Amino acid sequence: MTGLRERKKADRERRIIEAAAEQFRTVGYEEAKMEIIARAAEVSVGTVYNYFQNKSDLLLTLVTLHDRFVEREIEELIGNPPTNLVDGVCGVFFAMTSHSLNHLGKENWRHLFGLSIVQRQTVLGNRFATFNDRLRTRVIRMLNVLQEQGVLRVDCDTEKLGGILFRIETMHYIELASSERMTFAEYQAAVRSDMDFVLKPYAAT
Amino acid sequence: MTGLRERKKADRERRIIEAAAEQFRTVGYEEAKMEIIARAAEVSVGTVYNYFQNKSDLLLTLVTLHDRFVEREIEELIGNPPTNLVDGVCGVFFAMTSHSLNHLGKENWRHLFGLSIVQRQTVLGNRFATFNDRLRTRVIRMLNVLQEQGVLRVDCDTEKLGGILFRIETMHYIELASSERMTFAEYQAAVRSDMDFVLKPYAAT
DNA sequence: ATAAAAAAATGAACTGGTTCATTTTTTAGA
DNA sequence: TCTAAAAAATGAACCAGTTCATTTTTTTAT
The missing domain is CATH 1.10.357 (Tetracycline Repressor; domain 2)
Known part of the structure; x- marks a missing residue:
């Protein structure tokens, strides 16, 4: 069984990707705000930057x-x-x-x-x-x-x-x-x- | 004789272009800051935006x-x-x-x-x-x-x-x-x- | 020459991506 | 089970491009 940490990481990453996809597709790159993506993924902005460079x-x-x-x-x-x-x-x-x-x-x-x-x-x-x-x-x-x-x-x-x-x-x-x-x-x-x-x-x- | 306003405008535009050229060439686009360009052209940031869109x-x-x-x-x-x-x-x-x-x-x-x-x-x-x-x-x-x-x-x-x-x-x-x-x-x-x-x-x- | 109107300059405030010191959570060891 | 260390999350602060309400300068009309 994978550790709790690993599972949480995978889950968070998935949520961020889904939130980003949703934003990019609906409002486009320019209008997609990191703040909103983070909110939708239920993480803080800083966390998004822990998972993705930018x-x-x-x-x-x-x-x-x-x-x-x-x-x-x-x-x-x-x-x-x-x-x-x-x-x-x-x-x-x-x-x-x-x-x-x-x-x-x-x-x-x-x-x-x-x-x-x-x-x-x-x-x-x-x-x-x-x-x-x-x-x-x-x-x-x-x-x-x-x-x-x-x-x-x-x-x-x-x-x-x-x-x-x-x-x-x-x-x-x-x-x-x-x-x-x-x-x-x-x-x-x-x-x-x-x-x-x-x-x-x-x-x- | 061209009006004072026209002459000043032409002069300001020239100064801005020169300052921008200097910055872009020396430090590159990314590192060239509008603040610095404005300073070098002896105008305010807002003025640069009166002459150029961005x-x-x-x-x-x-x-x-x-x-x-x-x-x-x-x-x-x-x-x-x-x-x-x-x-x-x-x-x-x-x-x-x-x-x-x-x-x-x-x-x-x-x-x-x-x-x-x-x-x-x-x-x-x-x-x-x-x-x-x-x-x-x-x-x-x-x-x-x-x-x-x-x-x-x-x-x-x-x-x-x-x-x-x-x-x-x-x-x-x-x-x-x-x-x-x-x-x-x-x-x-x-x-x-x-x-x-x-x-x-x-x-x- | 003076006043009102028009044009332009100004810089403080706004925005949103990014960073980082701090707090919280998880793990490993005793 | 408890504790120290490691990993990760957090959000306030930072930064630079851009905007805009206000001030200053120039022009025009009297």
Whole structure:
């Protein structure tokens, strides 16, 4: 049986995360106040800071927790890839982004990207970078599979190509999150079109 | 003769900008305190806020002011383009980024990018977007010139290609600003390599 | 030149994220 | 069971960006 201390810690952490998720989702990052989150989790503000470095840590934690959920879907797609190059790549991206966006909404993602750039040096920035890198790696894995299946040319450097596609997609996702007007469908169309442009010359003949 | 009020306003604004530039450059965005900037400009804090919306507005103003200086160099390059596709595109990017980075340093640029994403909705975010869009347009202009010169294939959509290259480069610049370790030369090599990868298939045969 | 109106400057007060000295709770040892 | 040490919770205080009611300066009209 785990000690009382451990149990209480786990319980408190869970309550804080739930309270934060609730706040971030309903009023957004900016309007979510640490005071309120603490109150809702039935702890003091200081305690929140014992469990999380700061407000952005709280947001990042929500994102990474949620990632577990999406991971499986992407793995399945890689294991069972479409026969079309663009579909394969976009499939990986959209699996990720559609869930992410629904989960947290644009405003939170704006802050997440912003914070991840500003605090890139810190532990937190590194955590987001690692999280992000997982997506890049998945795209490269997808490219490798497509290469083996004879959809992508064999002389194509998938590592490099993956990096390029990832960067293009990231900018599009930032643009989507940055524009309250832009729809997810528009984002998808833009990404697909760009992927097509870059990939077409490297499709196996 | 301009009125006393106008002259005083112009003078105060200039002093504030100079003080802010000094602070941002020496101690960085985070450590630059509005109190100190106001003191150095010989005005009160409130007055700084009469002239600039907020701290980030101050930073953005510095960037856009400096852009005037770089503009000419890029225009000359477009008017007198190199015979190589990658050189042409990279020339535009590097003219911009080398000056920008020297001018403000990585830390300020991290904050600029971060803020521009977070505050994309606001007047300020729009101002940065416009500033950024000028660079994209210049790249497209360069592509058009290269197309006319027979360096880039005629059937290539320069608008689309320009957008893609711009997004790739922006991500690389963010990565450069985000990593205290990465050198400008490394950034250049990475961008050049990616440009090469995307452009090669579209080089005129 | 003087007074009323308009514009601008001022700095004290507000806000909310974060810290830290103090108090409370839990554990381990006798 | 009782006590000292360790771990954790607490909330008042801190800090810096921002706001706003008040004061000062400048302009305009008489």
